Amino acid sequence: MENTNLNNQVVNLTKEDFVCDQIVKWCPGCGDHAILKVLQDVFPQLGKRKEDICVVSGIGCSSRFPHYMNTYGFHSIHGRACAIATGVKLANPNLSVWIVSGDGDCTAIGGNHFIHAVRRNMDMNLLLFNNRIYGMTKGQFSPCTFRGTVTKTSPQGTYEDPFNVGELVIGAGGKFFARGVDVNTKELTDICLRAKNHDGMSVIEVLQNCMIFSNGVHENITGKDVRDDMQVKCEHGKPLIFGKERNKGLRLNGNKLEVVTIGENGITEKDILVHDEKEENTGIHMMLAHMMPPAFPVAIGVIRNVEAPTYDDCLTDVIERESAKSNIKTVDDLLNSGTTWDIK
Amino acid sequence: MANRSKVVELEHVVIRFAGDSGDGMQLTGNLFSDSTALAGNDFATFPDYPGEIRPPQGTVSGVSGFQVHFGHKPVHTTGDLCDVLVAMNPASIKANMRWLKPGTTIIFDVDSMNDKALEKAGYTTDPTQDDTLSQYKVVKAPITSMTLEALKDFGWDRKAMLKSKNMFALGIVMYLFNRDITMLNAYFNNKFKNKPDVIKANQTVVAAGYSYADTMEIFANTYRIEPANLAKGKYRDITGNVATAWGLMAAAERSGRQIFCGSYPITPATDILAELVKYKNLKVKAFQAEDEIAGICSSLGASFAGCLAVTTTSGPGLSLKSEALGLAVMTELPLVVVDVQRGGPSTGLPTKSEQSDLMQALYGRNGDAPLIVLAARSSADCFYSAYEAAKLAMEHMTPVILLTEGALGNGSEILRIPRVADLPAIVPPIAKDNEPGYQPYKRDEEKLSRMWAIPGTEGLRHRISGLEKANGSGNLSLDPKNHQLMTELREEKVQRVANFIPEQEIVGDPNADLLVVSWGGTYGVVLSVVEKMLEEGKSVAHAHFRHIMPLPKNTAKVLSGHKKILVCENNNGQFVNYLREKMPDFKYEQYNKIQGLPFLTAELENKFNDLLK
Ligand SMILES: Cc1ncc(C[n+]2csc(CCOP(=O)(O)OP(=O)(O)O)c2C)c(N)n1
Ligand code: SF4
Ligand SMILES: [Mg+2]
Numbered sequence: 001m002e003n004t005n006l007n008n009q010v011v012n013l014t015k016e017d018f019v020c021d022q023i024v025k026w027c028p029g030c031g032d033h034a035i036l037k038v039l040q041d042v043f044p045q046l047g048k049r050k051e052d053i054c055v056v057s058g059i060g061c062s063s064r065f066p067h068y069m070n071t072y073g074f075h076s077i078h079g080r081a082c083a084i085a086t087g088v089k090l091a092n093p094n095l096s097v098w099i100v101s102g103d104g105d106c107t108a109i110g111g112n113h114f115i116h117a118v119r120r121n122m123d124m125n126l127l128l129f130n131n132r133i134y135g136m137t138k139g140q141f142s143p144c145t146f147r148g149t150v151t152k153t154s155p156q157g158t159y160e161d162p163f164n165v166g167e168l169v170i171g172a173g174g175k176f177f178a179r180g181v182d183v184n185t186k187e188l189t190d191i192c193l194r195a196k197n198h199d200g201m202s203v204i205e206v207l208q209n210c211m212i213f214s215n216g217v218h219e220n221i222t223g224k225d226v227r228d229d230m231q232v233k234c235e236h237g238k239p240l241i242f243g244k245e246r247n248k249g250l251r252l253n254g255n256k257l258e259v260v261t262i263g264e265n266g267i268t269e270k271d272i273l274v275h276d277e278k279e280e281n282t283g284i285h286m287m288l289a290h291m292m293p294p295a296f297p298v299a300i301g302v303i304r305n306v307e308a309p310t311y312d313d314c315l316t317d318v319i320e321r322e323s324a325k326s327n328i329k330t331v332d333d334l335l336n337s338g339t340t341w342d343i344k
Numbered sequence: 345m346a347n348r349s350k351v352v353e354l355e356h357v358v359i360r361f362a363g364d365s366g367d368g369m370q371l372t373g374n375l376f377s378d379s380t381a382l383a384g385n386d387f388a389t390f391p392d393y394p395g396e397i398r399p400p401q402g403t404v405s406g407v408s409g410f411q412v413h414f415g416h417k418p419v420h421t422t423g424d425l426c427d428v429l430v431a432m433n434p435a436s437i438k439a440n441m442r443w444l445k446p447g448t449t450i451i452f453d454v455d456s457m458n459d460k461a462l463e464k465a466g467y468t469t470d471p472t473q474d475d476t477l478s479q480y481k482v483v484k485a486p487i488t489s490m491t492l493e494a495l496k497d498f499g500w501d502r503k504a505m506l507k508s509k510n511m512f513a514l515g516i517v518m519y520l521f522n523r524d525i526t527m528l529n530a531y532f533n534n535k536f537k538n539k540p541d542v543i544k545a546n547q548t549v550v551a552a553g554y555s556y557a558d559t560m561e562i563f564a565n566t567y568r569i570e571p572a573n574l575a576k577g578k579y580r581d582i583t584g585n586v587a588t589a590w591g592l593m594a595a596a597e598r599s600g601r602q603i604f605c606g607s608y609p610i611t612p613a614t615d616i617l618a619e620l621v622k623y624k625n626l627k628v629k630a631f632q633a634e635d636e637i638a639g640i641c642s643s644l645g646a647s648f649a650g651c652l653a654v655t656t657t658s659g660p661g662l663s664l665k666s667e668a669l670g671l672a673v674m675t676e677l678p679l680v681v682v683d684v685q686r687g688g689p690s691t692g693l694p695t696k697s698e699q700s701d702l703m704q705a706l707y708g709r710n711g712d713a714p715l716i717v718l719a720a721r722s723s724a725d726c727f728y729s730a731y732e733a734a735k736l737a738m739e740h741m742t743p744v745i746l747l748t749e750g751a752l753g754n755g756s757e758i759l760r761i762p763r764v765a766d767l768p769a770i771v772p773p774i775a776k777d778n779e780p781g782y783q784p785y786k787r788d789e790e791k792l793s794r795m796w797a798i799p800g801t802e803g804l805r806h807r808i809s810g811l812e813k814a815n816g817s818g819n820l821s822l823d824p825k826n827h828q829l830m831t832e833l834r835e836e837k838v839q840r841v842a843n844f845i846p847e848q849e850i851v852g853d854p855n856a857d858l859l860v861v862s863w864g865g866t867y868g869v870v871l872s873v874v875e876k877m878l879e880e881g882k883s884v885a886h887a888h889f890r891h892i893m894p895l896p897k898n899t900a901k902v903l904s905g906h907k908k909i910l911v912c913e914n915n916n917g918q919f920v921n922y923l924r925e926k927m928p929d930f931k932y933e934q935y936n937k938i939q940g941l942p943f944l945t946a947e948l949e950n951k952f953n954d955l956l957k
Pocket of ligand 2: 029135136211212
């Protein structure tokens with residue numbers, strides 16, 4: 001991929017450009033390693049100088065990420081990545097801003113900043129590593145932990161329902177939501193590039209395995225034996241067909257989705273719902289995001305991708321408009337405006 | 345119009361305009377202060393709004409006031425007890441009894457008096473008839489009826505005509521202070537450009553008030569305040585909150601940085617954000633965040649990305665910002681946090697002023713987390729304090745907390761308009777493309793500040809975090825000795841700021857028997873009392889601190905050589921305890937007022953004289 005440096009010379013960036021000299025300290029086998037490789041593959045393709053990329057994170061295992069990416073980076077405090085990144089982007093809209101956050105970081109302590117960054121449609125990309133557990137603090141339940149899960153702080157199992165990240169994002173007015181799996185690196189790379197091409201806040205939920213505290217939490221979706229039947233790949237303009245035999249599909253029945261088998265009960269491919277990521281109406285995207293095993297496969301890929309003005313562009317526009325039309329060009333002009341008087 | 349009464353010269357006067365929320369008292373007060381400006385006096389003003397948005401009409405809680413303190417001598421405060429009270433209804437008298445002194449002239453709209461109005465004000469009997477007001481000079485003026493009379497040929501309905509009754513009161517006051525009412529024409533012409541009849545009506549009513557005062561000889565004498573001896577130059581009137589916003593903007597311009605302010609609305613700090621958002625034309629980036637935490641965090645992100653970053657708040661908001669302030673200390677990024685203090689703790693007294701966030705500003709973070717603390721001393725000084733806060737933050741690469749107060753923020757003073765180019769230069773340590781030998785935590789030898797390597801800069805990619813870092817390289821480090829070193833360096837960096845700020849000044853004899861110490865917004869009232877006592881030959885001196893952390897280098901010297909040191913503040917003894925810790929060789933007395941009200945000159949004078957006995 002070609003990039004230009006400060007003097008507009010073309011430079012070719014590779015994965016190695018983004019590898020840091022720091023020792024990566026995640027547990028062996030942690031899903032985070034795979035995601036790191038993905039972003040090191042994606043960043044050379046951003047069309048940006050290395051210096052114009054900034055990675056921002058909160059606190060958690062996942063949030064260690066910036067230390068391992070050779071860009072500008074800000075590893076901040078628990079839950080605040082979206083807020084910090086908002087400031088970075090508004091200060092310099094030319095930067096490509098990537099946020100890395102955990103399910104706890106993003107939906108518990110940082111829930112407020114997360115929904116507002118989404119609602120404002122800041123032009124940033126966010127990867128939410130969802131291992132459905134607090135990894136860094138050694139295994140407490142998070143807002144994304146399934147009801148009934150036994151953890152360090154729920155010895156009798158939790159008695160609260162989890163957030164579904166997709167519903168949260170779409171409910172907050174999100175314009176881009178995608179879901180991927182940590183080890184499906186090719187697919188995740190494509191999703192990240194789609195996110196990069198989307199102007200506005202792009203949220204990617206990565207189903208990430210924590211080897212230590214929630215090992216296998218996504219196994220019913222990602223396991224070798226089940227994954228074809230339990231994942232439906234969302235591709236814009238294509239029917240939502242899945243299954244080992246590629247004979248299952250999603251059909252809209254009244255106002256509900258249902259899983260049908262092609263070739264049974266007279267069902268043909270024509271009956272299968274065609275994915276439209278550009279649909280403004282959130283209804284079907286919500287239903288897709290909502291799907292969970294065992295009754296449904298999980299939707300993977302870009303579920304929602306609609307266009308809307310971004311907050312940062314709007315701010316830039318107002319600034320340009322107002323500075324062009326105002327007579328007050330400097331603080332001196334301002335100080336001398338309005339009612340003033342002279343003492344001689 | 346000539347004024348035929350006997351004219352008495354006065355040094356300074358406090359006048360308070362009070363009426364129901366809808367009576368236009370803020371405008372009346374502002375117009376009077378405009379004419380005060382043209383008369384060449386020094387002045388300061390203070391609006392006293394009701395706490396509620398739509399308080400019940402005619403009640404004490406619905407009274408809106410505007411105070412103007414003006415004089416021939418320098419005016420240091422917005423004034424306490426008033427010489428003149430304009431009261432548009434009975435509730436306005438009731439609400440302001442605290443601010444009266446024997447001999448105060450009360451100009452009262454006698455037409456507003458009826459049983460219902462008395463009842464709403466909470467009076468059982470007419471205060472102008474019994475001895476409630478016996479110590480004051482009450483001028484009962486039929487303001488409402490005379491206004492209607494003056495406008496009878498305009499063909500307006502009663503409600504429209506009554507909108508001008510504040511102008512009748514203004515006319516009376518203009519007469520009392522020998523002001524030329526034609527001074528007001530410029531304002532009317534400008535404000536009501538396309539409404540000639542409104543201009544005419546306002547002029548008519550002001551003139552009617554003026555000639556009523558004259559012909560009815562309602563005052564035994566009138567007053568003149570000679571122009572003040574102000575430095576030559578162009579002046580304007582400015583509130584503390586606006587001055588804060590403009591000071592920050594001036595610093596951004598002078599340093600060549602864009603300004604970014606992430607904030608969340610909170611009384612009494614909101615006006616700074618509301619001011620900054622206006623100036624998109626000057627490329628001000630002001631961002632109303634979802635809460636105070638997002639306010640400071642977005643600012644810190646903007647600071648990382650190269651802006652002069654600011655967040656503005658009041659006490660409860662500062663509490664929410666604590667963790668992120670620690671991050672600012674740890675990442676050694678510049679950040680200005682403005683805390684317009686109000687009565688606390690918790691929601692406290694949101695509309696009242698206090699100085700009780702000092703300890704929170706100094707120490708309210710986890711870990712050893714030192715930062716610079718400054719305190720503005722007056723409304724106009726907010727401009728310079730904000731400018732200095734920004735300069736110190738950027739040049740020393742550290743967060744700075746600027747403490748102001750509700751009374752300073754809302755109050756106004758005259759500001760001699762500076763030229764931005766004449767303000768001290770601001771030179772942030774910005775790293776250049778491919779800066780040779782750059783390391784994220786390599787320090788300037790003198791200041792100990794690190795360099796500001798802004799994303800986008802070629803060759804300087806680096807990561808920062810709230811985790812402890814090795815000095816120099818900035819790599820994450822758990823090395824015990826390094827943590828001790830970094831903790832000491834962060835402290836030393838802030839202490840060394842003392843080498844870059846002015847020495848502490850002292851007013852009066854440096855060896856006076858009594859040294860009065862103050863900080864923040866109590867400056868004016870303490871200084872006025874000390875000046876008065878100095879004229880009387882008393883052995884007092886005044887040291888007012890703008891720089892709290894670090895203290896000026898000569899602080900111990902200033903505190904030396906006095907029989908007594910008295911620390912006056914609007915809290916339960918925060919600065920005095922700080923001095924006890926930092927300057928333990930001295931014995932301190934303290935005077936604390938925690939009522940949401942400013943010190944009165946009289947109470948301070950009594951206290952000072954007691955200590956001199
Ligand atoms: C203010 C604050 N509260 C609590 C913590 C402790 N803490 C650190 S990480 C974490 C949870 C991390 O979970 P998640 O965001 O899911 O990230 P993961 O480690 O699973 O990647 C918690 C509770 C903290 N660092 N700061
Ligand atoms: S604890 Fe879990 S999430 Fe954290 S590094 Fe280890 S495997 Fe990964
Ligand atoms: Mg997690």
